[in-house]
Amino acid sequence: MMHVMDDTIPLPTGFGCHVASIGVKDDTDDFVVIATADPHPASGVFTMSRFAGPSVTISREHLSDRRARGIVIVSKNANVANGPAGLDDANELLTIVADRLGCEPTDLLVASTGVIGRRYPMDRIRAGAAATPTAPGGTDAGAAARGIMTTDTVPKVAARTIGDGPARVVGIAKGVGMIEPDMATMIAVVTTDAEIDADMLDATFRRVVDRTFNCVSVDSDTSTSDTAVVLTSAAAGPVDIAEFEVALEAVCLELTKLIASDGEGAETLIEVRVTGARDAAQAKRVAKAIVNSPLVKTAVHGADPNWGRVAMAIGKCSDDTDIDQDRVSIAFGDTEIYPTRVDDAELERLSTYMRGDEVVISADLGIADGAATVWGCDLTDGYIRINADYTT
């Protein structure tokens, strides 16, 4: 299992983490600090939600100089929709941690996920923040990943070496529901010891996020806390930027698939590939319509090769008047099922294929060469149970 291996993945050189249980909601780990000894280039992308919380607004502001020393992550409470008090709570949290690390609050980022509309338990937050080591010495990325979980069932960690090394990219992420990123997924923190110019880092990260985190959707709901940041320590020195982007994308893509396959109640990872579109934007729009369709998601859950629902989802993109049903083709796995029709034996084979852990649905629009791939998951009774029973 992935999460067993994860335990053995160390953070890049120059990073230390502090993982603790401070009792935000229960006795599981819920407080994580990942930091370097000095400020280094950093970048972040955040939710576009009109109900974005102070964690997002503060981190966006603190990244205006494109440098940071670290990030503080609180799980089990999103600190969203708490008004000015919530903003004060977040700033007080950063002030305490910054004092422990010997830096300015503006050198730190903050992320928080969990229930909306409930204030931090500030007594426990103050005590927990004050217990932050002056020089966090943890190196276990898996422990940090576990510390930011809410309803996640597995910690999400991915790592790659840049070129021949020694520089590495290590990312952790959390998020299983309320996921249709406008700018980033729930919470993803990517760290690297590569030495990279701030502008180059920012441009590269935004390109990669658009091809990875922005292509995952569990339930079409957009989080108020979506945050994806990349932090650097420069400890491993300069790297080839192209090799860095390859490693960064590999890490973000692996985290993206981990998020999709761990979607609330998910039993099957759905990969939707749209080709032949007018452009990449249209391909992504159509792919999202397919991967978000409750009828497509339930068909996958039922192992039913119901291509009619895929056609319906494509048809939903009614503003795309250049989509012509007579030029569209649809495939499950490697088998075209529209307009080509298959016999019952093949349908039975496809049904068996759809009982697997990963189902690939492909659609070609026959317009031009725009393409996009997105990831999601099936819709199951588990999703209903988790979200109908989740208590505010």
Add this chain to the structure above:
Amino acid sequence: MMHVMDDTIPLPTGFGCHVASIGVKDDTDDFVVIATADPHPASGVFTMSRFAGPSVTISREHLSDRRARGIVIVSKNANVANGPAGLDDANELLTIVADRLGCEPTDLLVASTGVIGRRYPMDRIRAGAAATPTAPGGTDAGAAARGIMTTDTVPKVAARTIGDGPARVVGIAKGVGMIEPDMATMIAVVTTDAEIDADMLDATFRRVVDRTFNCVSVDSDTSTSDTAVVLTSAAAGPVDIAEFEVALEAVCLELTKLIASDGEGAETLIEVRVTGARDAAQAKRVAKAIVNSPLVKTAVHGADPNWGRVAMAIGKCSDDTDIDQDRVSIAFGDTEIYPTRVDDAELERLSTYMRGDEVVISADLGIADGAATVWGCDLTDGYIRINADYTT
């Protein structure tokens, strides 16, 4: 129960119906013809789907003169995505029925709903169409409503008298899933014996549909067959157009709520009222975001007054940059729950309220006076079961 009463609702004067089981899929009624003796003003609105079937394209074409004699409705098979053959099948069906009624095929409309991508069983369609009475004498709107059901659990009929009468408006509808109308809901046929000018009828019907059928969403999926038509017989003579619009809207609204409350697996009707928006369009956009949110739908199913999910759904409308979370207010029933907070006792009372058959969620954006109301339903295990097990 509504559907018991429905059995007693007669069609307006001048309309006759024929309801039969011709074995499209099973032995339930699946073939309905509703017609008048001569062509009269008619109007229709249809799906915007790029995978619209021949029933939609033919009916749209036959309404170009804004007149019709009747409509043929086939259920259990949508006749969608069948290429030129599907178009030929639909035209042959209308030709046979028109021959029986002694009119031109262009005087008739056709609607079809059911599985996508499977051709009509033409042997049975030909035999069934040929058995259409030359003058359909049925008057039971409830029987017609039952004849167009697919996975509907109750027939959907509504009737009103125009002003003091004698003219009436009687409507039937079907549709429980794949419902997020772009132009109309699954299938709705509204009949009236009022004598109304064709242009006036068309303008009035489009206004009413925009406030009713276009405000219902069960699962955000858009049908390839959505059709809503209004037919007149003029048998009851002229009416006051304002009184006609009142009766027409009442009928369409009742059918809209019947559709929402009979959504696949639905246990609770959700009414979302958005006020204080920049304009009606923004209000409708935000209301749809709320009523379509899987997390809001599951919260209602779980009787959880989780206003944070409503805030999240409002926040999803990220293009509406004039939405300011500090000016938004949210209420369940008559109780404001954001920004005003309620105690645990009130939360418990709200949870009890949410166990009812109908839950009203209100949001005021505090921008201007734009308002809109939409209807949907909760998301339950039943929806998963129905759609994961529905066989292509």
